[in-house]
Structures are given as C-alpha cells and as structure tokens.
C-alpha cells in the first residue's frame with residue numbers, strides 16, 4: 001500500500017510544452033495505473049459516484065484496473081460514459097467525483113479522472129473495443145435527428161443508435177465534435193481522440209451530415225414533416241461569444257476567444273502557412289476572463305509565440321472558474337495573472353490596431369446572491385496595460401439562429417431552450433440539452449443531458465410507433 | 466463533397482463555377498451566401514450564391530482570385546472536381562417586397578450577387594433599374610443576365626469602353642438629382658463603392674442596403690470575427706446580415722478590419738478588385 005498521496009501525472013516540462021501543441025499530460029503507464037487503482041478502498045457506499053453527473057461505476061472500473069483487467073474496465077466505463085477519453089482529460093474532477101472520494105479526507109483522493117483516461121487510451125491503442133452496428137439483427141426503429149455534434153449530441157446519438165433508432169446528426173461546421181474540436185486546444189485534448197470516438201459512433205450506424213445548419217439548410221419543421229424524422233434532439237451548445245461593450249472592441253487585434261481558438265484548433269492556424277487560415281498573435285496579449293476558455297486562449301497565445309500573456313480577471317484567485325489544474329499549468333507556463341482587474345476600454349492607433357488595455361483595479365465587497373464576493377471598482381486606479389492583442393473570454397450565450405426559424409420553440413430571455421424534467425421542449429417530439437439549455441457548463445453535464453434525453457425520446461417514440 | 470459541374474472564365478481572374486449543392490438549394494434565397502472549404506488545408510471562405518436552380522440542385526458561384534484560397538480554387542479546380550465542403554445557405558435573405566422602383570447597383574464581381582436579387586425584385590413587380598460597373602468592358606460580367614431581369618440597365622466603365630464613362634455613382638446621382646422616383650437602392654461591390662453609393666443616396670433619404678463582405682470563419686454567429694458597427698451597435702454580418710442599412714454602416718471600421726491579416730496574406734488588400742472604385 002502506498003501512503004495518502006496519489007500518483008503524479010507525468011507531463012511535458014513547462015519550458016518545453018509552452019512552445020508546442022502536443023498534449024501537456026502524457027498519461028499513466030500500466031504500472032502506475034494499477035498502483036493508483038490499488039489505492040481505492042472499493043467502498044461499499046462509494047461517495048465518488050454521487051459526485052459524477054452520469055454516475056460512472058467508479059469503484060467497479062477501478063477494481064478491474066487494479067487487477068489489470070482493462071477490457072473489463074472499459075466496458076464498465078462505457079455503460080455510463082461514452083467518451084471516457086475525453087472526460088478523463090477535461091472533467092473538473094476536483095469538484096466532481098474526486099471531491100467526494102473518501103481518501104480525500106485525510107490524504108489525496110484516488111485519481112479517478114486519470115484512471116478513466118488511462119483505461120480509455122489503453123482500450124483505444126489496444127483495440128479492446130469491438131464495435132458492431134447496433135442495428136444488426138434488430139428491427140430498425142424510427143429516424144431520429146440530432147442537431148449539433150458536441151458531447152451532448154454525440155451522447156444522445158450513441159444511446160439512440162444502440163436502442164436501434166436510425167440516427168442522423170446534422171452539424172453546422174465541417175467537422176463533428178463541437179467545442180471538443182473547435183474550442184479545447186489539442187494540448188489538452190488531442191483531436192485524433194475526438195475523431196476516434198466519432199468514428200466509433202459512425203460504426204454504430206450513426207450518420208453525420210456536416211455543413212448542415214439547422215434553421216438555414218433545413219428547419220426543424222422540414223426535418224419532421226419532409227425528411228421523415230420522428231423526433232429531434234437539439235444540442236447546439238452555447239456558441240455565441242459575449243463582448244463587454246466597452247470602447248475599442250472592434251479594433252484589429254481584438255478577438256473573441258471562440259474566433260481565436262477556432263482559427264487555431266479547427267482550422268489549424270498554428271501550422272500557417274502550411275494551412276491557409278491565418279491567425280494574428282501579438283507580442284503582448286491580454287486575455288479577459290478567468291474560466292477554462294480564458295486559460296486555453298492564454299496558453300494558446302503563449303504557444304504561438306507571444307512574449308507576454310496576461311489573464312485579466314475582475315475577481316480574485318479563489319473565484320477563478322477555471323479548473324485548478326489548468327490555472328496551475330498556465331502559471332507554470334509563465335502566464336501572468338492580473339487578478340482584481342477589470343478592462344475599461346481598449347486603446348488603438350489611427351490604423352485601427354490595438355495598442356493597450358485600460359484596466360481599473362477592483363476590490364472584493366460583500367458576498368452577492370451567488371455567494372461570491374462581488375468585485376467593486378477602486379476609483380482612480382485606472383492604468384494602461386501595454387498590449388497589442390486582446391482576447392475576450394468572458395462567456396458565451398445561446399446562438400439565436402435556430403430559434404429564428406422555429407417560432408414555437410420556447411426559450412428564456414437569454415435564448416436558452418426551455419425543457420421539462422425529461423429534456424422535452426415546447427414542441428412535441430423535440431428535445432434539447434447541453435449548453436443550449438443550461439448555458440455554458442461542462443462536457444460531462446452536456447453528456448448527461450444527452451443520455452437523459454435519449455431515454456425520454458425512446459419512451460416518446462415507442463408511444464408513436 | 467460538392468461536384469463542380471461547369472467552370473467558365475468570365476473576365477480575367479473571375480470564374481464562374483456551377484456546383485451541385487442540393488442541401489443549399491433546398492431553402493436558399495437571394496442575398497444569402499455559402500462558406501466553402503475547397504480542400505483539407507484551405508480556409509473557410511464566404512461566397513455569395515450568385516444564382517441557383519432548385520430543381521437541378523445547383524448553385525452558381527462567381528469567384529475572383531484575390532488571395533491564396535481563391536487563387537488556388539480558380540486555378541486548380543476544374544469541372545468534374547469536388548469541393549470538400551459547402552455550407553449554407555447562410556445569412557439573412559434580402560428584404561423581399563414590392564418597393565416600387567428599385568435600383569440595383571453592382572460593382573465588379575458584385576454584379577453576381579446582385580443578379581438574383583434583381584431577378585426576385587422584378588418577379589415581385591418592382592420596376593428594376595440596374596447600374597453595373599467595372600474598370601473596363603472586358604471585365605464586365607453577366608451583362609445579358611442583368612439586362613434580362615431589369616427594366617433598364619445602365620453600364621458604367623472607368624475607361625468608357627462600354628456605356629457611361631465614370632463611376633456607378635454618377636448615373637445614380639443623376640437620377641436622384643433629376644427627381645426620378647427611386648424607392649430602394651441595393652448596392653453590392655467593393656466597400657469603397659458601397660460607401661460611395663450610400664453617401665450618394667443619403668442626402669435624398671433613399672433607403673439603401675449594402676452587403677458587407679467582412680472576414681468570416683464559421684458563418685453561424687459562433688466566432689464573432691465578422692462583427693461590424695451599424696448605427697453605433699455591434700452586429701455579426703453572418704447572421705444579422707450580410708445586408709445592412711448603408712446609411713448606418715461604419716465603413717471605415719469595416720475597411721480597417723478587412724486588413725487584419727494583410728501581413729499574413731502577403732498580398733495587398735483587394736476585395737472586388739476589378740471595380741474602378743478600388744483605385745480611387
């Protein structure tokens with residue numbers, strides 16, 4: 001038995017990795033994985049499971065790992081989680097499964113996410129999964145349309161295909177995967193892992209139609225009335241970038257994080273000019289925001305050759321919404337945190353290019369309704385941060401495109417789709433989940449919604465059949 | 466994958482591609498565009514749907530070779546080849562109604578996007594006066610097609626080799642000054658042309674729409690790269706446009722933003738290059 005500490009994750013040294021797009025964390029070896037798995041007490045009432053939004057059978061899969069039975073481990077994982085290689089990498093485990101682990105009381109919790117990742121990677125590289133078209137042998141059920149191929153749509157599609165439905169995913173972009181492809185950078189989530197999972201879905205019989213913007217190419221009514229889809233799942237995500245509405249936001253050199261990350265990740269601009277899509281990177285870069293998106297943008301700018309990268313965030317360290325691990329990674333890579341700083345305006349030259357970011361310093365006041373201490377401006381504390389690029393990473397909202405041509409779809413003031421406890425929308429046969437319902441959240445919660453909706457859609461479709 | 470069915474050179478460095486895109490023609494309307502990615506390493510570039518045939522499931526794209534991707538496409542893609550991705554239709558359709566007399570202004574390759582709009586206005590019972598312009602006669606495109614859908618067609622060339630010698634704004638200004646009835650103007654072409662058209666009609670309070678060719682990536686409202694300032698507010702050209710009220714558009718900001726990648730593109734900025742307005 002080892003002591004109370006978990007096995008550390010091997011990773012590329014900060015000085016090396018800040019110049020490349022290869023994955024930062026390199027993953028456990030078999031030996032380390034088995035050792036880490038042996039730390040688990042296999043609790044009869046495992047608290048960890050309650051912390052996982054999809055209730056992965058954590059002790060069961062970890063027990064299989066501890067005995068070196070990796071094929072068994074992947075099968076157990078997949079019963080609840082269709083994208084373990086993704087979740088093992090990007091779940092905020094420290095506030096979910098691992099936060100509840102009993103070992104965390106005295107020492108460090110079992111590294112559940114790292115083990116999940118290990119099992120998925122091992123299964124992938126050793127071809128442990130036999131995927132056969134779900135429809136083989138079963139009578140084909142109705143046609144179901146999934147709008148959007150993010151984690152939520154992919155999960156719903158997989159579950160419905162396994163139940164025997166004929167599933168088609170419509171994706172607006174040229175590549176499936178949603179934020180997993182265009183948002184999260186390859187140094188945190190290599191793109192071939194996402195594509196492997198998508199290939200598996202296709203092998204299950206799921207059809208993916210890229211370049212199809214629902215609301216434009218087809219409306220939901222077209223899908224149901226002309227194209228013969230008996231039910232629809234909307235998993236369109238929270239793709240609308242927010243801006244601060246401060247002066248100077250339209251200057252050249254100001255990006256929404258979505259555009260910056262899309263250019264680099266989806267379009268591969270980090271390989272420019274081998275690929276045609278360019279990206280601008282300043283020498284001194286300010287990224288506004290404190291979430292995962294902000295960390296990703298800052299670390300991406302660093303990798304593209306920025307000399308100095310700041311995170312400008314209006315609250316304090318404790319309030320940073322990003323995963324702790326990623327904040328740590330960012331700091332190790334040399335990103336400077338300007339906490340309790342808020343942008344007032346972006347300054348530019350007569351050619352329309354960014355020359356600086358005027359910030360005002362903040363102090364924390366009394367806790368607000370959300371329990372967080374709300375930041376307040378310190379009058380007269382304004383100063384100019386010398387930067388030639390600004391990335392806005394202050395959040396994303398609901399894209400109005402689908403709603404525009406779907407008048408019967410009930411949405412909130414902010415444009416999020418209203419659903420009931422079964423993820424059903426105001427239109428019969430149309431379900432929704434993931435970020436488009438909850439607002440920007442997490443991969444695993446989007447997947448959980450996709451799972452729940454698949455069940456509800458099955459019940460609905462059985463009644464229709 | 467979308468197959469190129471026909472390709473023709475309309476003018477130096479301007480090509481017409483007829484492409485099989487049945488998903489796009491299912492619902493496309495005049496004023497909308499597609500985003501294409503010609504091959505694995507290419508950019509996503511927006512191109513207006515110059516014409517479409519719903520029955521045949523084809524769209525016509527008019528492409529001017531101005532930079533890396535458009536040059537690659539125009540030079541290396543022939544009839545029978547396939548374009549990797551065609552996404553659309555994108556953007557809001559043109560405002561379609563019976564205005565009365567509509568003047569359709571097309572500059573350079575801007576004639577192509579104006580064509581389906583003129584045709585639709587005509588079909589709605591509007592009187593359509595079209596003014597099309599180019600630097601010289603040999604780079605005028607779609608003259609016959611435009612004539613067929615217009616009650617009156619005015620041509621302007623910079624060098625006077627065809628029609629009026631001068632800018633497209635000259636005949637427009639004449640009409641307005643003369644007091645001709647003009648209820649609506651739509652102008653598509655190089656930014657500087659659209660800016661001048663809007664400046665020409667403004668004193669007469671003639672409603673003027675312009676179609677903004679910002680830099681775009683996704684075309685679905687996700688990236689925010691296409692943002693434009695109209696009436697002091699921020700809009701995304703791909704979902705809120707591409708047509709906007711010409712009297713409200715901040716053209717200076719638009720022109721600056723189009724230069725965002727000029728260092729990377731190695732080429733000097735030239736959007737609708739063949740219109741004389743660029744040289745202004």
Ligand SMILES: Cc1cc2nc3c(=O)[nH]c(=O)nc-3n(C[C@H](O)[C@H](O)[C@H](O)COP(=O)(O)OP(=O)(O)OC[C@H]3O[C@@H](n4cnc5c(N)ncnc54)[C@H](O)[C@@H]3O)c2cc1C
Nearest residue numbers: 148150151152172178179183214237434435441442443446
């Ligand atoms: C940069 C970044 C980093 C993140 N890091 C983490 C992290 O570390 N851990 C974590 O748990 N979460 C993270 N998140 C959040 C997480 O990625 C999202 O919560 C999750 O992806 C939401 O999944 P979804 O399926 O609802 O939508 P999305 O992943 O947004 O996918 C929606 C898909 O629908 C498509 N679409 C939209 N409209 C249409 C339409 N009309 N027709 C057809 N297709 C359409 C979009 O193109 C997209 O592909 C991050 C997000 C970002 C942006």
Ligand SMILES: Cc1cc2nc3c(=O)[nH]c(=O)nc-3n(C[C@H](O)[C@H](O)[C@H](O)COP(=O)(O)OP(=O)(O)OC[C@H]3O[C@@H](n4cnc5c(N)ncnc54)[C@H](O)[C@@H]3O)c2cc1C
Nearest residue numbers: 510511512513528529532533534535678679680681723730
């Ligand atoms: C709604 C819309 C409709 C358009 N319709 C047509 C059309 O019918 N025919 C046509 O020839 N052109 C059209 N354009 C312009 C066309 O998209 C650009 O010429 C093309 O993207 C240039 O790519 P490039 O790599 O060849 O040139 P580059 O060398 O990359 O750029 C040349 C110039 O084109 C602009 N540009 C570059 N990348 C993009 C991009 N991704 N999106 C938009 N502009 C960009 C820049 O301002 C740049 O200065 C349209 C643009 C928009 C926004």
Ligand code: SF4
Nearest residue numbers: 052056087091096097
């Ligand atoms: S899916 Fe996420 S929360 Fe659930 S066990 Fe895996 S890492 Fe933990």
Ligand code: SF4
Nearest residue numbers: 040041043048101102
């Ligand atoms: S709570 Fe911790 S020790 Fe107990 S089963 Fe879960 S992971 Fe293992």
Ligand code: FES
Nearest residue numbers: 684686688689703
């Ligand atoms: S092109 Fe990305 S939001 Fe318009």
